[in-house]
Amino acid sequence: MIRIEYETQRLSLRFFLLMLALYFVQVGFGLMLAAQHIDPKLLAGTLNFNVARAQHLNLGIFWILSGFIATMLFVGPLLSKRELAAPWLIKFLFYALLAVVAWNVGTQVLAQWGIAGWWKGQPLLQEGLEYLEAGRIADVVILIGFAIVCYVIVRSFPPLSQWNEIHWGLGLGVVALTAVWVFGLFFIERLDLQEYFRWYVVHYWVEGVWEVIHIALVGFLLVLMFKADVKSVGYAVFWGISLVWLSGLLGNAHHYFWVGTPEFWQFWGSLFSALEPLPLIFCFWHIYLDAHQDGKPVANFPAFAFLLGSVVLEQVGAGILGFTMTFALTNVWSHGTWVTLSHAHLALFGTFGMLGLAAAYYAVPVVRGVERFDQRIGTLAFWLVFTGMLGLGFAFAIGGTIQVFVYRTLGLDWFGGDVAPAMLATKLLVPIFGLIFATGTCLLVFDLMTLGYRPLPATAARAPAVAVAAAPTRWSRLLTGWEAGLWLLAMWVFGAIITLGLLSFNLDTVRQGNATFPYLMGGVGYPGLLSVTLLFVWRFLSSLAARSRVPQAQAAPAVLAQPEPVAAI
Amino acid sequence: MSCAKGQPCEEGLYRRVALAVLGLMAAIFLALSVASFLPSRGQVVPSTVSYAGHQAVDGKRVFQAYNCMGCHTIVGNGAYFGPDLTKLYGHVGPAWLEAFLPSAGRWPTANAVKLQLQNEAVARAAGTDNLDAYLARYPAAAERISRRGGQVTLMPNLPLSREEIGKLIAFFKYTSEMDTEGWPPVPRVDGLTFPQAKPLPGAALAAVAPAATAAAPSAPRSEIAEGKQLTEDNGCTACHSPGQEKLVGPGWGGLYGSTVTLADGSTVIADDAYLTESILNPDARIAHGFEAGAMPSFADMLDDKQVAAIVAYLRTLKDRKP
Secondary structure, eight states: OOOOGGGGGGGHHHHHHHHHHHHHHHHHHHHHHHHHHHOOTTTTTSSOOHHHHHHHOOOOOHHHHHHHHHHHHHHHHHTTSSOOOOOOHHHHHHHHHHHHOOOOOOOOHHGTTOOOEEEEEEEBBOOOTTOOBBBBBHHHHHHHHHHHHHHHHHHHSGGGGGGGHHHHHHHHHHHHHHHHGGGGGOSSSSSHHHHHHHHHHHIIIIIIIIHHHHHHHHHHHHHHHHHHOOHHHHHHHHHHHHHHHHHHHHHHGGGSSSSSSSSHHHHHHHHHTTTTHHHHHHHHHHHEEEEEEEOOSSSSSHHHHHHHHHHHIIIIIIIIHHHHHHHHHHHHHTTTTTHHHHOOOHHIIIIIIHHHHHHHHHHHHHHTTOOOOOOHHHHHHHHHHHHHHHHHHHHHHHHHHHIIIIIIISSSOIIIIHHHHHTHHHHHHHHHHHHHHHHHHHHHHHHHTTTTTTTTOTOOOOOSSOOSSOOTTTTTTTTHHHHHHHHHHHHHHHHHHHHHHHHHGGGGHTTOOHHHHHHHHHHHOOOHHHHHHHHHHHHHHHHHGGGGGOOOTGGGGGGOOOOOGGGGG | OOOTTOOOOOOHHHHHHHHHHHHHHHHHHHHHHHHHSSSSOOOOOOGGGGEETTHHHHHHHHHTTGGGGSSEEEEEEOSSOOOOOHHHHHHHHHHHHHHHHHOBBOOOHHHHHHHHHHHHHHHHHHTTTOOOHHHHHHHHHHHHHHHHHTTTTTOOOOOOOHHHHHHHHHHHHHHSSSOOOOOOOSSOOOOOGGGGGGGOOHHHHHHHHHOOOOOOSSSOHHHHHHHHHHHHTTTTTGTSSSOOOOOOOOOOOOTTTEEEBBSOOOOOEHHHHHHHHHHHHSSSOOOOOOTTSOOOOOOOOOHHHHHHHHHHHHHHTOOOOO
């Protein structure tokens, strides 16, 4: 697709641009937090860590949601084969979103003076709960915004009887998005009950809603990019969503291990959340199949790179790293430490952030009617952002392993005197990788903002975005299904090592103060997992980039068997 | 779900099976949820916990209003920037918290905790008004005093009022009593005597930050420096700022030599005699806008020479603007 087919698809552009702006600011706050971790006195009293962190989390949620809305507005007319319903409402939604973001940035600062705006027992301005820091006024506006999204999406779709799996995925996704938000709208006196309902919003958003929207959107973007068969993608979407909900509904139990809820959650949480990676493996496999159903060159390389990054980091960050800490016996150690940060960053930015960026790279040129653009910038930005994020995951995971040992095993609870100095080396790594990440962010925000307004450099060819070689080398030869499977297996092997490393904190020798085992396992597992991830994505993209260099006839063997057999899994 | 024309359509079956399994999961989840919050579970609820007349529920509101979770963790959730607060009350006790929270600038010293034990409500909650008994009862407080006492903390100085501090402590008392199924795990080694646990040089550096004092206008410098040290060691700075801002008590900046309006409307010059009296017998002449009983007497804790040193220090602050 080079031009938009429906006029209302243009409405997606403003949400993509808003997403990029918020993303840029959020990364700035992230760097600020990294600096404060090294020097906790930095800006203390002016911009306290908790305020900067609340902004970092909330802007992260806001830009991911902007990306979702933008993508749904872009694909909505294509799915419906007609214009979007109520364009004026979408314009209103945009300004409402701008207003609520600005309002929330402003009210979060009030935490420095302990002002929550209590009114009839509800915190109107900000409520100091992780991820749900927004006050009740912003909450209600957001609820209305979600309702508008639901209305527009569902109204635009064809009649219910004509819905395919992608319609169902998105339709259920937006309705559930609104429904679970309601559980965050009350002040709850009991801490255990408050945590219980807080995870309704946080876990079910991520695991029940965003994941579903993600599956549906990845599926449809694959249809658009590779002309994949809607029906075969539909199978993947159906099974993906079913597995997400079957594992994720009870998987929420892994948040109820230590928050004051009874012990039986440890059994259910360990059992069902261990199944949560299943749909992600499914999604992973499908992007491989769809990308290889023909041997044609990839028309929009950055868009595919981010889409692949999204699915792979979903596998690694959400799937594998989530799996390592989902058992009560490993979670008892990882809970409340930096170990969880590696999971959170890779899963949230990787899965959902990169999806928005992939969609932006696909949609922005189309909406602006740009036929050719310099894809090298976007590809370079992808590599910077991707390696930066993997590096952050490494720093957080190793720092977290040290933290578990010092804080939990040795019981040293002086953060300024014992814990932070022990973690210092990894704390220094965070801004280093953070700067790599931020460079990529600046590059891609600049590229997408100005795409189509800059003259095309003479050297920028149509597709080859990776360094050009004469013919496919060993590294860029066709990626077979077997090989992709082996890469995935290697990731899981390292995931198993990490899991055993966390489990080893239970060993008596470790509890007596010998850190060798967990340090060794973490020291092998995390760098192993993250480098395999990096190499795999490099390998995958090289093999796709090589397609643009070979004549079509030679690429013919790349056509694989029909993707349908996947549905039999 | 869509079915291709002319082909056997089993998708409806898949969908029904998936929905049935999902329904089963939801039923299990709901049953477990109900069982989690039944009274028979015996979990402590905040409405039954209070501390020195403050309700734990009110404390939870303070906890949220300051977004404490944005730096600390509670039941393990939060920001990992500072320590977990769930079991803190049980480890350090109320007097240590009372001494620490008003001015997070410095870690409390033994005297600052002792001072809090003079407060009847605190002593009742702690179970003793004797410092040694207190430290024996709350070894984590003893450890904090000996390792950190008087040093700079990294927690920013939040404008917590006395009232809010009491409520927060009530909340921490509640979380400390919660059954969290054995989390966090209890360490089996003493990290302090463990060779790998020595603080790195950076930690020592951070602790030696503010040292220099203002030049002495009238009294010898050593007395002023001693007075400043005494105000920090005895927890005075928990309630009084060296500038002009009002924390719990009045700020000291520009106080010396100024005219103070008392609660009964009369005025007095804040001279040596008035300041000395205010330290030894604070309720004798309360300044307008402050409550009697808020400040304890230091008569048992400071000798005349020490009080004189503090007054000498206050004298150096008379020209200090905010």
